[in-house]
Amino acid sequence: MAEQRKAPERKSSDERRDEIVRATLRLVAIKGFAGVTLREVATEVGVVHGLIRHYFSTRDDLVAAAFDFAVTSELSSDRAMLDGLDPVAALAGWLASTPEDHYRVWIDAWSEAGRTPALAAALDRHHRDCERILTAVIERVVDAGLGASANPAADSRLLTAVADGVAVQHHGIAAIGVTEANDIVFGVAERQLGLAPGTLARANPAPARGQWAEGAALLAR
Amino acid sequence: MAEQRKAPERKSSDERRDEIVRATLRLVAIKGFAGVTLREVATEVGVVHGLIRHYFSTRDDLVAAAFDFAVTSELSSDRAMLDGLDPVAALAGWLASTPEDHYRVWIDAWSEAGRTPALAAALDRHHRDCERILTAVIERVVDAGLGASANPAADSRLLTAVADGVAVQHHGIAAIGVTEANDIVFGVAERQLGLAPGTLARANPAPARGQWAEGAALLAR
DNA sequence: TCTGGTGTTATACAACTGGACAATAACGCT
DNA sequence: AGCGTTATTGTCCAGTTGTATAACACCAGA
Numbered sequence A, B: 001m002a003e004q005r006k007a008p009e010r011k012s013s014d015e016r017r018d019e020i021v022r023a024t025l026r027l028v029a030i031k032g033f034a035g036v037t038l039r040e041v042a043t044e045v046g047v048v049h050g051l052i053r054h055y056f057s058t059r060d061d062l063v064a065a066a067f068d069f070a071v072t073s074e075l076s077s078d079r080a081m082l083d084g085l086d087p088v089a090a091l092a093g094w095l096a097s098t099p100e101d102h103y104r105v106w107i108d109a110w111s112e113a114g115r116t117p118a119l120a121a122a123l124d125r126h127h128r129d130c131e132r133i134l135t136a137v138i139e140r141v142v143d144a145g146l147g148a149s150a151n152p153a154a155d156s157r158l159l160t161a162v163a164d165g166v167a168v169q170h171h172g173i174a175a176i177g178v179t180e181a182n183d184i185v186f187g188v189a190e191r192q193l194g195l196a197p198g199t200l201a202r203a204n205p206a207p208a209r210g211q212w213a214e215g216a217a218l219l220a221r
Numbered sequence C: 001t002c003t004g005g006t007g008t009t010a011t012a013c014a015a016c017t018g019g020a021c022a023a024t025a026a027c028g029c030t
Numbered sequence D: 001a002g003c004g005t006t007a008t009t010g011t012c013c014a015g016t017t018g019t020a021t022a023a024c025a026c027c028a029g030a
Helices: A013-031 A038-045 A049-055 A059-083 A087-095 A100-112 A117-143 A152-172 A178-193 A199-203 B013-031 B038-045 B049-055 B059-083 B087-095 B100-112 B117-143 B152-172 B178-193 B199-203
Strands: none
Touching (some): A013 A049, A013 A059, A038 A059, A059 A087, A059 A117, A087 A117, A087 A178, A087 A199, A100 A117, A100 B100, A100 B152, A117 A152, A117 A178, A152 B100, A152 B152, A178 A199, B013 B038, B013 B049, B013 B059, B038 B049, B087 B117, B087 B199, B117 B152, B117 B178, B152 B178
8 A cells, every 4th residue: 555645844943943842832831841742742833743852852851942932032022122111111011010821831930840950950040030130120220310229139039039929929829910919019119129109100111912822722631 | 379468457537538638748749739640649658549539539639638738737837836926926937938848839739720720729718818817917016016007918918929939039949048038028028017127037936847748759750 | 147338459441641763755965 | 866864754662640440358237
C-alpha cells in the first residue's frame, strides 16, 4: 500500500520554535506549568508531538522557555510604555493592576519554581529585572523632585511585594476588585514616596490587555 | 499456591481518614496540589492505593480536604496564640513571617484554585477567615488606644496583601531574607495604623515552626 | 449461626504520559 | 541535477495515572 502522507507545512526553524513557545505559554496560562502536555502543545500548534522534542530536548526546557518568553515580551513592552511617560505616570503605570492571564503565569511560576530548577533560574532573573525597572522609575520620580526615597532599591522591593500581594488577592482569590487593588498599591506608594494622595490614580494611564490565553479553549481540561 | 496476604492493620474510620489527610498535606507541601498522586499518598500512609477511594470519592476531594485541614489547624493554633498576647504583640505575631512549608501550600492553592473548584471554595472561605481575624486584631489595637484605623476591614485587606506579597518574595523567590520581610510588613503596618516605628518588631513573639513537610522525603520526585 | 456492614487488599483497565527512533519529504547549496 | 541537511511524520515503548471491582477479614447484632 502506498504511503499516504500529508504534505508537511514546512517552516523555518526559528519560526516553528517561536510558534511552539507561544502555544506552550497559551496553555500554561490556562492549565499551569505542571499541567501542560507535549501532546497538547503539539495539537495546539498543529503538529505531531514528536516534533516538539526536535526543538526542546526536555519538557522542563520547554516550559522554562515559555516562561522566559512571557516575561521577556511583557517587560519589553512595559519598558517601551514607561519611556513615553512622565515619571509619575510611569510609576502609576508600572504599579497598576496587570492582566489576569499574565499574573496567573507568575503565580504558577512561584509555586512551580520550587520543583523546576530551570524555572527557578528564569524566575529569579526576571524578578530582579522587575525590581531594577521599578527602582529606576522611583529614581526618576525622585530626580524630578516629585517625591522622596531614602533607599530606592528597598522601596522597589517593598512596592513589588505590595503589588504582588494585591494581585494575588485580586486575580487569585477575587477578594478585591480592580479599583480597590489600585487604591491599595497607589496609597502605599504615595505614602512611601511622599506623594500627595490621589496623584497616582490621576496619572494612571490606560491598562494593558491580556493576550496569552485569548485564543485557546478556555474550558479545556 | 497459598494466598500470602499481609494481615491488615485495621483502624477506625475517622483515624484512617485523618491519617490520609495528613499524609496528603505532607506531600502537597513538597510536590504541590497538582503533583500528589493517590499511589504516593497510599504509600506514605502504608496502605494500598485503592483504599484512598474508600474515603474520598475523587482526587480533587482529597486535595481539597488536605488544604482545608491545613488552614483549619493553622488558624486554630494561631487563634490560640493571639488570645494570649496583648494587642500589639498579637498584630506583630499575625503579620510576622510564616513557616516556609505553610506558605508553599498557600501559593500552590492560589495557582491551583483556578482549575479545582473544590479548592477554590476552600481558599475563598479561609481567606475571608484570615481577613476577619486580622480585622479583629486591628480593632483590638484601636480599642486599646494604641493605634488608629479609619476602616479596619480595609486595612486588614491591605495588610493581608502586603504580608502575602512579602511571603512570595521571601519563600517563593528568596529575593529577601526574613529580617527584611518583617521590616517591610511591620513598617507598612506601623505607618498605616499610626504606630511608632519599631513598635511591632519589639513586640514580635517567637516565630512558629513549620511541620507539614518535616517527615517526608524532601528529595522525592 | 447467619447476616450485613465495613476496613482492606489485590488486581484490572483504559487513558495518557514523556521519550525514542527510523522513515520521509522538503529545502539550501553547489 | 545531485546531495547533504533538517524539518516533520508516524509509530512504538515502558511507565504512571485515576478509577473500578471483586474478594477477603473482621466485627456487631439478630
